[in-house]
Amino acid sequence: xxVGLPENIxxxxxxxxxxxxxxxxLWPMPFATACCGIELxxxxxxxxxLARFGAEVMRFSPRQCxxxxxxGRVVMKMLPVLQRIWLQMPEPKWCISMGACACSxxxxxxxxxxQGVDRFIPVDMYVPGCPPRPEQLxxxxxxxxxxxxxxxxxxxxxxxxxxxSTGPSPFDLQEQYRIEDSRxxxxxxxxxxxxxxxxxxx
Amino acid sequence: MVSLAELxxxxxxxxxxxxxxxxxxxxxxxxxxxxxxxxxxxxxxFNMLIDITAVDWLDYEGATDRFSxxxxxxxxxxxxxxxxxxxxxxxxxxxxxxxxxWMGADWMEREVYDMFGISFTDHPDLRRILMPxxxxxxxxxxxxxxxGRGERHNFPVxxxxxx
Numbered sequence: 001x002x003v004g005l006p007e008n009i010x011x012x013x014x015x016x017x018x019x020x021x022x023x024x025x026l027w028p029m030p031f032a033t034a035c036c037g038i039e040l041x042x043x044x045x046x047x048x049x050l051a052r053f054g055a056e057v058m059r060f061s062p063r064q065c066x067x068x069x070x071x072g073r074v075v076m077k078m079l080p081v082l083q084r085i086w087l088q089m090p091e092p093k094w095c096i097s098m099g100a101c102a103c104s105x106x107x108x109x110x111x112x113x114x115q116g117v118d119r120f121i122p123v124d125m126y127v128p129g130c131p132p133r134p135e136q137l138x139x140x141x142x143x144x145x146x147x148x149x150x151x152x153x154x155x156x157x158x159x160x161x162x163x164x165s166t167g168p169s170p171f172d173l174q175e176q177y178r179i180e181d182s183r184x185x186x187x188x189x190x191x192x193x194x195x196x197x198x199x200x201x202x
Numbered sequence: 203m204v205s206l207a208e209l210x211x212x213x214x215x216x217x218x219x220x221x222x223x224x225x226x227x228x229x230x231x232x233x234x235x236x237x238x239x240x241x242x243x244x245x246x247x248f249n250m251l252i253d254i255t256a257v258d259w260l261d262y263e264g265a266t267d268r269f270s271x272x273x274x275x276x277x278x279x280x281x282x283x284x285x286x287x288x289x290x291x292x293x294x295x296x297x298x299x300x301x302x303x304w305m306g307a308d309w310m311e312r313e314v315y316d317m318f319g320i321s322f323t324d325h326p327d328l329r330r331i332l333m334p335x336x337x338x339x340x341x342x343x344x345x346x347x348x349x350g351r352g353e354r355h356n357f358p359v360x361x362x363x364x365x
Contacts, residue, residue: 111350122362162362170355
């Protein structure tokens with residue numbers, strides 16, 4: 001005699017069940033520092049309604065969140081704050097970098113603006129745009145849900161292997177050259193005028 | 203209306219005036235700055251300090267001094283405006299603080315100090331106001347590179363597993 005399952009009972013993996021629950025109830029932590037923050041608010045508001053995807057509960061306490069949305073440019077004075085918020089968020093947690101500035105510094109290539117938060121904190125999803133439309137952020141949240149479903153484990157094993165930074169190096173080669181140059185200028189052994197002529201000749 | 207002759211009679215001929223499209227500029231030697239500003243406030247009723255800022259004249263054609271500190275004043279009753287400029291130079295650019303005349307000068311002078319490294323003697327609390335405390339350069343000086351000297355990337359990198 002075959003033993004079947006009774007009504008209303010199904011079998012699944014614990015990981016899959018946990019991922020299903022987590023992905024449909026993301027709790028975003030809005031780190032809104034610029035105009036992207038306005039689009040983030042519009043995404044949560046009635047017209048676009050982030051609640052349709054179960055991610056409407058914006059908490060301003062990192063201890064209650066599992067999705068960091070970095071919306072806007074991050075300056076060097078704000079980066080330690082961002083890193084601290086990321087560390088304060090309980091596992092499992094994910095990060096969306098929203099807009100050109102958070103992803104790469106955008107047009108603000110200046111002494112104070114961090115050229116992409118992925119240099120200093122792990123980022124799962126990038127949203128392009130300046131600022132992105134709410135639809136783009138919704139698409140990122142939907143993709144984020146898919147990623148959670150696909151890769152998530154109940155104990156967070158998938159995070160342990162990510163022990164190297166996936167972002168660009170904080171100091172790329174160009175930046176290294178520039179630092180070296182400016183140090184020489186400070187010491188007086190390097191003339192910016194002389195270099196520009198040399199470049200002109202070449 | 204404050205006239206140049208009155209100021210020159212009081213403070214000597216070191217004071218020069220320039221106008222540009224109805225805006226009046228007065229150039230004052232740094233050592234007389236506090237006296238002139240004090241007279242402008244008490245005798246000529248420039249009771250509002252609009253802003254303090256500075257200009258870096260590095261590599262500017264015809265410039266003789268490295269920095270100008272610029273005071274924008276307003277007489278609230280008559281609507282008259284005047285701009286007072288004082289020149290300072292390296293290695294130790296310093297001016298007297300005008301916090302005793304206008305309380306609002308406090309943060310303005312801190313900003314000028316933060317961005318240009320011009321210090322104000324007798325300022326009650328001369329700290330950086332915009333940049334982080336540990337920042338060591340003065341970013342609006344013309345010899346400071348636009349993209350900085352790497353300060354913006356001098357932070358620890360957090361990887362996913364340690365987060």
